[in-house]
Amino acid sequence: QLQLVEYGGGLVQPGGSLRLSCVADSSLNYYAIGWFRQAPGKEREGVSCISSSGGSTYFADSMKGRFTISRDNNKNTVWLQMNSLKPEDSAVYYCSASTLEELCRRPPDARPWPYWGQGTQVTVSS
Secondary structure (H helix, E strand, C coil), rough: CCCCEEEEEEECCCCEEEEEEEEECCCCCCCCCEEEEECCCCCEEEEEEECCCCEEEECCCCCCCCCEEEHHHHHHHHEECCCCCHHHHEEEEEEECCHHHHCCCCCCCCCCCCCEEEEEEECCCC
């Protein structure tokens, strides 16, 4: 069973930045990785996705141009760099992994993804 852990959440002011990490306990070489978020009272929504090779990336429209996603399979790690943060970005952020590359869509649908971390809280507030 693949284990994922998210790091890097916290409290930031609007316009600030955070860098989230998703670390696996084993190789991610054959996994597409998605980032998702869920705010209170809302459904889990897709944020970004990166293919297993890193060759393809996708972002939800509201995040495009502000967020970037990257990976280092040698470190079993995927990062989500979040810039120009807005209060509406506040949510618990989760990473997920799937061997099905076709799940990596714009934006990715959270429902089919099988492996999840526990999430990290991001709060954007003055």
